[in-house]
Amino acid sequence: MIQQRKMKRLLSRSALLLTAASFLTLPMATSAFAGKEGVFLSDSVYFTLDKVSLSVGAEDGSLRFSLGLNNNSNAIVDFNNYGVKVIDTNGITYTAKLNEKVVARVKAGETGTFKFTSEIPNNLTPSDLKVDIFRWNNNSTSDIGALSVESAMVESGQTLEQQAVINLKEIDTTLAEETLVTAKLGQSYKVYKDGVWMVYTDLILSNESNASVKLPEGLELNFQDSKGLTYGAQFVASVGALLPDQPVTVTLQAAVPASLDTNKLSLLFSPKGKVKTALLGTLNAAKTFSVARLGDKVTYPNKDDSGALNGLVMSTTWAAAIQQTDGLHVQANVTLTNTSDGIVSVPALTGEFQASRSNVGVTSSDNAVRSAYLSPNESTTFHFQGIIPASLNAEALQLVVLEKQGTTASTTTGTGTGSSSGSGTGAAGNNSDTPKQGTSLPVAVTSLAGAGVAGExxxxxxxxxxxxxxxxxxxxxxxxxxxxxxxxxxxxxxxxxxxxxxxxxxxxxxxxxxxxxxxxxxxxxxxxxxxxxxxxxxxxxxxxxxxxxxxxxxxxxxxxxxxxxxxxxxxxxxxxxxxxxxxxxxxEVQPIPATGPISVYPFTIDFDDYSLSATYNKDNSYSYRLRLDLDVQRQAQVITDANFSSLVFEVVDTEGRLLSSKPMTFTGQQRILSGVQFLEFNNIRSEQITSDSYFNIYEVITTPNGEAKRLIRTIRP
The missing domain is CATH 2.60.40.1240 (Immunoglobulin-like)
Known part of the structure; x- marks a missing residue:
């Protein structure tokens, strides 16, 4: 039965510690704790609160802390004479369990450290909690004072975290003492991959003991939905030894139904086969599923414990969905930007277009050659594209960006080892297996809603x-x-x-x-x-x-x-x-100028002067002779070869009938030049000679469908 106790007001012995000068017997220890709240047994012996961590799971919470017994006196102080409990603002107390076996007798001039864990409700905040210290008096106790959890967390910069504290001894009884491992959630993704809907979750594991430890085989992890249905989760790669004070990021995966509602998903820790009866910890995974929108900038999840990808920002900057006869053509650009002050490696990324709640997934790779590294403020863009069934709603489309494990992007120089991301493994030196080369793990999901869909x-x-x-x-x-x-x-x-x-x-x-x-x-x-x-x-x-x-x-x-x-x-x-x-x-089409220079890119042609004369030939035919005074200028240095377009001059009568034509080119011996040039139009019958004939000048290109002509000027003599 939980007992309620009223807090005793702390007297002069429970006050802010004085400066180092006040404790000349132990200047180093006093300086180290200066400014912290303390509970005093005497002027030279006091308790302090350190390394406070408040964790909340899906169903319960945990408070972990270290209690320091600072002995600046000349005698030994026995911690066995004192007890510790956690108390909330309503006076409800919670048992504090010692995490490890330590020497209780603290020698003169030394500080003893005692690590505790207390299981508490998950709705309590740091301001609700205090660590209460009391003295054993045979069969009774007397309060000495209490230390504020909130003050200790503020002083050390700690914040309230969602994490589960797993006591491995409850699974592996061969362990000599309690061994605690904390688990925090990173990002989670729901991805249609290889014909199956999968949930991937990044999990950060921390070994809180003083020696390396491996996760026992008897530890089981399951995702649980709002209906109580569970889905077995496995590590993508084996997890090696967890070193003390060295967090390791691993990745879990679980096959789930397409209809799974991630808004009510929990991760459960239990002994194997006892998920319904013996939970060791729970985490609420709902808020870890983040789907970005077009243009959102998100921090690239650094799964490499070396920190090689720190500073990368990722954004799906552009997307389009275009309806074609063979399906919906989808494209997207994903840009990586290095926002750090150092050089970072470029991960090898692939894309997959998926439709939520539909068993459709189309993979895409960008094989463009790019540098293996990004300098500060430098960016690189990946382009992904695919064709999905035309019946799908483009507003429900998502782009999943995946990172290939053990590889880097194609490079322009050298081999560029880049960053081998260690998802699902321990940190370097932990003897953990990396995912097989070629395995791809998600790093972002973006909704393509608003990308727009066009018809044919x-x-x-x-x-x-x-x-x-x-x-x-x-x-x-x-x-x-x-x-x-x-x-x-x-x-x-x-x-x-x-x-x-x-x-x-x-x-x-x-x-x-x-x-x-x-x-x-x-x-x-x-x-x-x-x-x-x-x-x-x-x-x-x-x-x-x-x-x-x-x-x-x-x-x-x-x-x-x-x-x-x-x-x-x-x-x-x-x-x-x-x-x-x-x-x-x-x-829009450009208008044809009636006067002045005309453009036949990369040339401009100006007709400074022109005149027309008719000549009678011996074969009873007539010829028109067109005198042109041209000014030909090149607008830009563009290659013009034999494939370049040509000009055609056509003589047309008043009825619009073609009488004769003459081609001119921009290359070769007969090319168009600045200055005076003469064009002869032969074989015109006498009845076709009129004073109202005029000239149309066309630019002509040769296509598989024949000649295509563009009218650029009409000359009327």
Whole structure:
């Protein structure tokens, strides 16, 4: 039966300790305890409270503390004459058990330390508790004084923690004395992996004894849900010897049903086979399941006891879900940033897209080459992508980021051993087995709600704002090297009256920023108008295979659009060769200037002067001769080869009929140059000669579907 006692008011002997100068008999001990609360037996003998730890489990609590008996007198003080208990603000007392066998007689000039544990309710706070010291008087006791738990915790910087205190002697009776191990929860994750829903939980174990110890085989761990159902938990890797005062992070895993509610999940410690009858400790795991949102910055869980990953911050900075005919294409970028003052290693990460409460999981790897280390304030981004069933709700999607154990990210220099994360193992030197190489353990779960879903093509409303000429901010993919910049430099449209449709021509500039030659990337493009109509781009027929370092190359794509398309509100959608989106950007066609210079990137052409004359030929035909005074300027240093677009000059009569045409190129002997040039248009019949004939000038690119023409200027003599 729990007895209630009223607290006795502490008199002058239970006061704040004086300064070191007040205890000349033991200056070092007095200085060490200066400022602490004490309970005095005499002017030279007093008790102090140290190393206080208040733990709360799911169903109970535990108070652990060290009581110091400071003997500055000239005689031996026997601790057997005194007793200790814990008392709360309601006067209810709780037994304090001595944790280890120690010598009770404290010699003169020494300090004896006695470690205690008291089981208490889990709803008590440090301010509710005091450690009461009393004297044994034959069959009775008399209170001496009490020490504040809250004051001792504040003085040492301790906080209330959720942890279970496991007495291993209750499982392994061969142990010579009580051996306490504390268990605290780290992060927990619910992950669909290898066709099974799993719960992974990081567990921090601390050996509170004075000698190394191993967890006995008779210790059983189980997760328990709100219905009382239990799910056996195992360590991912074997746990070696636990060293004193050296916390070790291990990882638990348990197979669970998809419908498991993690908001009411507990971790139970018990002797094997006695989870229902003999609990040794419980921890509430509900609050350890954290699902981040897009853009949230979270601290990377440091499972490596060497601290090699301290300072890493992780964030899912971008995600997109695009509906295609073969399913929902999902992508996400995960950025790691080193916020520390030192260099940290880059972990090897993989991704998995999962849908909560659905048995669907799609793994993804980013094989991009990156450095093995990050300097202070440096970042690196991983890109993950996958295709999941189209019927799934994108708002329920989650990205699970996993770390491959025993490996690091691909590196650009050296082998880069990086950090071998020790999840599920003891600290270095603990002789514990690391997870098998290739094992992946979760480090973050992010909800992709709000990433947005488009229909068969990305909608105009979802596209990013864009200014022609700026580099695209592309999602990283395996087919686009990170050292390759790409931008849209021109977008023009012209009418094909003979065929009843319009042609849009887009020019993309690709720049190799690296110091080595790169392969010209392949990509797909689409234009989507505000109503959702989509026009697929066709790439020019012939292109270069490589781009030299520090040079640029222009690629042309053409799009057939209906005659009714105004093209004033378009979304440009870019995809890699696997139809995974790299970005979507708002744009519009550029107007054709009626006067002044015209752009055929990377050139500008200005028609300073022109004139037209007709000549009669001996074969009874006529020729037009067009005299041009041109000013041709190169806007940028971009490679122009035989695959570059050309110009075509067409003579058209008043009825819009083509009379003759003449091509000109930007390369070769007949290339367009600044100065005066003459163009001859032959084989025009006499009845076609009119004073109202005019010239249309087109930029022409060759595509697999034929020639695509963009009208750039009309000349009327």
């Amino acid at each position: 093509a990305t909608t105009y409303a979802a596209a990013q704002a864009y200014k022609i000429g700026d580099p695209f901010k592309l999602a990283a993919t395996n087919s686009m090297d990170s050292n390759m910049d790409m931008s849209l430099v021109e977008l023009g449209m012209s009418v094909n009256t003979d065929f009843g449709y319009k042609t849009v021509v887009a020019k993309y500039k690709l720049t190799n920023k690296s110091t080595t030659t790169l392969a010209l990337p392949d990509f797909q493009t689409e234009l989507t108008n505000e109503e959702g109509y989509t026009y697929t781009g066709v790439r020019q027929t012939n292109v270069a295979k490589n781009i030299a370092p520090n040079t640029s190359y222009v690629l042309n794509y053409s799009y057939m659009v209906p005659d009714t398309e105004d093209a004033d509100k378009l979304a440009l959608n870019l995809y890699d060769t696997n139809r995974l989106a790299m970005g979507s950007y708002k744009t």
